[in-house]
Amino acid sequence: xxxxxxxxxxxxxxxxxxxxxxxxxxxxxxxxxxxxxxxxxxxxxxxxxxxxxxxxxxxxxxxxxxxxxxxxxxxxxxxxxxxxxxxxxxxxxxxxxxxxxxxxxxxxxxxxxxxxxxxxxxxxxxxxxxxxxxxxxxxxxxxxxxxxxxxxxxxxxxxxxxxxxxxxxxxxxxxxxxxxxxxxxxxxxxxxxxxxxxxxxxxxxxxxxxxxxxxxxxxxxxxxxxxxxxxxxxxxxxxxxxxxxxxxxxxxxxxxxxxxxxxxxxxxxxxxxxxxx
Amino acid sequence: xxxxxxxxxxxxxxxxxxxxxxxxxxxxxxxxxxxxxxxxxxxxxxxxxxxxxxxxxxxxxxxxxxxxxxxxxxxxxxxxxxxxxxxxxxxxxxxxxxxxxxxxxxxxxxxxxxxxxxxxxxxxxxxxxxxxxxxxxxxxxxxxxxxxxxxxxxxxxxxxxxxxxxxxxxxxxxxxxxxxxxxxxxxxxxxxxxxxxxxxxxxxxxxxxxxxxxxxxxxxxxxxxxxxxxxxxxxxxxxxxxxxxxxxxxxxxxxxxxxxxxxxxxxxxxxxxxxxxxxxxxxxxxxxxxxxxxxxxxxxxxxxxxxxxxxx
Numbered sequence: 001x002x003x004x005x006x007x008x009x010x011x012x013x014x015x016x017x018x019x020x021x022x023x024x025x026x027x028x029x030x031x032x033x034x035x036x037x038x039x040x041x042x043x044x045x046x047x048x049x050x051x052x053x054x055x056x057x058x059x060x061x062x063x064x065x066x067x068x069x070x071x072x073x074x075x076x077x078x079x080x081x082x083x084x085x086x087x088x089x090x091x092x093x094x095x096x097x098x099x100x101x102x103x104x105x106x107x108x109x110x111x112x113x114x115x116x117x118x119x120x121x122x123x124x125x126x127x128x129x130x131x132x133x134x135x136x137x138x139x140x141x142x143x144x145x146x147x148x149x150x151x152x153x154x155x156x157x158x159x160x161x162x163x164x165x166x167x168x169x170x171x172x173x174x175x176x177x178x179x180x181x182x183x184x185x186x187x188x189x190x191x192x193x194x195x196x197x198x199x200x201x202x203x204x205x206x207x208x209x210x211x212x213x214x215x216x217x218x219x220x221x222x223x224x225x226x227x228x229x230x231x232x233x234x235x236x237x238x239x240x241x242x243x244x245x246x247x248x249x250x251x252x253x254x255x256x257x258x259x260x261x262x263x264x265x266x267x268x269x270x271x272x273x274x275x276x277x
Numbered sequence: 278x279x280x281x282x283x284x285x286x287x288x289x290x291x292x293x294x295x296x297x298x299x300x301x302x303x304x305x306x307x308x309x310x311x312x313x314x315x316x317x318x319x320x321x322x323x324x325x326x327x328x329x330x331x332x333x334x335x336x337x338x339x340x341x342x343x344x345x346x347x348x349x350x351x352x353x354x355x356x357x358x359x360x361x362x363x364x365x366x367x368x369x370x371x372x373x374x375x376x377x378x379x380x381x382x383x384x385x386x387x388x389x390x391x392x393x394x395x396x397x398x399x400x401x402x403x404x405x406x407x408x409x410x411x412x413x414x415x416x417x418x419x420x421x422x423x424x425x426x427x428x429x430x431x432x433x434x435x436x437x438x439x440x441x442x443x444x445x446x447x448x449x450x451x452x453x454x455x456x457x458x459x460x461x462x463x464x465x466x467x468x469x470x471x472x473x474x475x476x477x478x479x480x481x482x483x484x485x486x487x488x489x490x491x492x493x494x495x496x497x498x499x500x501x502x503x504x505x506x507x508x509x510x511x512x513x514x515x516x517x518x519x520x521x522x523x524x525x526x527x528x529x530x531x532x533x534x535x536x537x538x539x540x541x542x543x544x545x546x547x548x549x550x551x552x553x554x555x556x557x558x559x560x561x562x563x564x565x566x567x568x569x570x571x572x573x574x575x576x577x578x579x580x581x582x583x584x585x586x587x588x589x
Contacts, residue, residue: 015301
């Protein structure tokens with residue numbers, strides 16, 4: 001199993017010289033199994049570059065199949081969708097699995113993103129690729145061929161998002177982003193998703209000091225990520241969904257501080273080459 | 278009057294090492310009058326940085342402030358900075374939004390639609406600032422602060438407007454986004470490829486071009502959507518954008534002193550932009566027009582072209 005971060009930034013893309021090492025694209029994570037099967041998590045701006053690279057292979061020939069796990073539809077998690085080149089090639093098949101959000105059907109939310117006011121695509125029906133959109137129930141295992149995927153609800157401000165546990169080749173990755181736990185601490189569902197994972201990717205948008213003034217925003221301080229990692233007994237922790245106000249130097253400081261507080265190996269997620277789990 | 282570019286990119290923001298010098302944020306330009314009046318042209322991702330600056334100028338204090346957002350259209354790359362505009366979260370702020378009503382939906386409904394709970398945690402109605410929505414009609418001028426503004430229709434999917442802004446004895450035009458006025462006429466349906474223009478379409482295109490030429494005549498500085506190079510335009514003539522050649526052809530002979538290339542394709546790296554600047558600066562020189570490539574955080578004085586060979 002290999003994993004690649006295409007976008008690690010939360011809320012807002014951050015071009016510019018101070019964001020080059022960790023990267024400024026919004027959330028997108030690619031997992032590829034040893035057998036070459038691929039699954040994508042979220043559709044932030046990071047997928048635009050992935051899309052271009054996929055075009056060199058079967059997606060360029062209209063023979064690509066891609067399952068996408070969508071945690072929720074806040075803009076930073078879907079804004080790459082209209083610019084994902086494989087969607088414009090007839091024959092490609094892209095299946096988006098995601099939650100219903102506060103009563104809004106997922107297909108309607110994505111359809112509205114592409115309506116004529118906002119996009120020259122005028123709607124999902126104009127994408128040349130076959131696009132299937134399935135609403136999934138949290139607490140269930142998701143039908144993604146070649147992978148074992150479990151989804152559960154995580155609290156995110158006034159709503160919930162999908163947390164994910166993805167296993168293949170005897171390895172497990174847990175993806176818990178856009179989550180803010182109650183004062184009592186990590187929820188049982190979060191701990192169950194992360195339990196014994198080889199890699200936990202966790203929302204760590206704020207340093208603990210920053211979090212003091214941002215409680216209720218739906219995001220985690222670094223200490224929440226560490227708490228889940230320790231209690232779930234994970235192999236490694238990747239801090240994810242960096243604040244758009246955190247420069248490379250500031251993320252370095254957050255990582256150094258976090259390493260002093262736990263014996264679990266940890267790093268800040270960064271755009272870059274795929275690495276083995 | 279001077280302008281500062283906060284976002285110069287089209288389509289979507291492009292972080293990374295290849296866009297450090299020209300910038301990766303999407304469309305947003307700050308216009309400042311000599312007396313302090315301020316207009317914000319488009320609300321792409323560049324608006325976040327501008328909002329931070331404006332909030333800092335306000336000292337974070339909740340005393341009343343007014344902002345004017347003048348939108349060319351509401352495709353995502355021109356509005357997605359709005360939910361991240363810091364002054365909107367300071368009580369007492371008033372924000373006027375000027376935009377084309379392109380369909381039956383009210384402006385408030387369309388612009389508020391990007392902050393519905395499925396897209397953003399804070400809906401427009403819950404933001405402390407007070408919003409006023411003003412419908413813009415091409416051909417019908419209006420005044421904001423010390424600026425006289427003339428909207429003009431552009432050729433872009435679902436409709437867009439350009440603006441000429443007169444103030445402090447000089448003038449600026451913002452022409453983004455637009456396809457050229459030859460070829461196809463953009464309407465309100467999806468184009469999978471170039472569509473043959475009817476005789477009526479061609480008549481409408483000629484009238485649009487005439488109106489735009491009338492508005493740009495004698496304008497000091499023109500900021501123009503030049504997303505594509507000619508070879509890219511060949512492939513995507515139905516995407517609603519122009520090349521620097523289209524822009525130059527349009528403004529030559531109108532007394533325009535300076536043309537600013539703007540709304541760069543996300544695929545254009547800094548090195549490509551250097552080459553574009555080199556090519557079109559020379560083409561502009563031979564036509565008597567100073568060509569400048571927009572870069573993030575660049576400020577231009579309007580009415581004071583200082584390059585050798587170009588008077589004010």
